Amino acid sequence: MENSEIKIFVNKYKIFFLCLGALLFVYAGFLMLMEDSFFINFLGVIGIIFFGYGVIKISLELLSKSPRLIVNEIGIFEYSMGMISWNDITDISITHAARQKFITLHVKNPNDYMKKLNMFGKLFASLNNVFYQSPIHISSAGLDINFNELHSIIEEKFKLHRESNNEN
Numbered sequence: 001m002e003n004s005e006i007k008i009f010v011n012k013y014k015i016f017f018l019c020l021g022a023l024l025f026v027y028a029g030f031l032m033l034m035e036d037s038f039f040i041n042f043l044g045v046i047g048i049i050f051f052g053y054g055v056i057k058i059s060l061e062l063l064s065k066s067p068r069l070i071v072n073e074i075g076i077f078e079y080s081m082g083m084i085s086w087n088d089i090t091d092i093s094i095t096h097a098a099r100q101k102f103i104t105l106h107v108k109n110p111n112d113y114m115k116k117l118n119m120f121g122k123l124f125a126s127l128n129n130v131f132y133q134s135p136i137h138i139s140s141a142g143l144d145i146n147f148n149e150l151h152s153i154i155e156e157k158f159k160l161h162r163e164s165n166n167e168n
Contacts, residue, residue: 006153007067011144018142019058025051053120061142068143069150071157076105080121081113081136086161088112092154095132101147102137103154110135 025047032044061068070077075085084105091106107113114125114135125135138154140147 005070005072008069008071008150009067009144010061010064010142012062015058015061015142019055019062022051022054022058026055069138071153073157073161076138076154076157078136078138080117082116084113084136086158089158092158094151095137097132100139100141102139103147103151104132104134105136105138106134107136 029044029047029051032040032047035041068079075083077083088107089105090108093104095102095104110129114122117125128137129135140150
């Protein structure tokens with residue numbers, strides 16, 4: 001496994017249902033616009049923008065044939081952050097949020113990675129950086145791999161990288 005490259009794709013079945021859920025929230029946002037309350041209308045607009053953006057991103061994931069993650073001897077290629085070099089990763093931890101587990105990659109220069117993101121990505125990465133001390137979180141929720149297997153792969157590659165650097 002030392003010099004192998006592991007490609008991890010989205011699970012189209014899981015992603016389809018995520019898209020369906022986001023569409024339901026967009027629909028709920030439109031229903032909220034029919035209310036007489038400014039506050040409810042405002043929440044509806046926020047919901048439509050947020051979940052509408054999600055529908056677009058998820059739909060693009062459904063159409064994509066590219067891997068979402070590539071783990072190799074250089075680092076981890078994550079579709080929105082690009083290549084995250086093992087040299088930049090200082091620690092790997094597990095974070096829990098909203099009953100979901102994330103692999104948190106602690107990096108030397110978080111701002112370098114946040115610069116690569118679009119407006120929504122920067123907002124969420126900044127919040128993650130404040131609350132979880134890293135902008136980079138990897139979930140297995142929409143991937144064709146379970147969390148423990150993904151965590152094991154990333155930890156093993158990180159360990160191999162650190163050992164090879166200690167030998168040099």
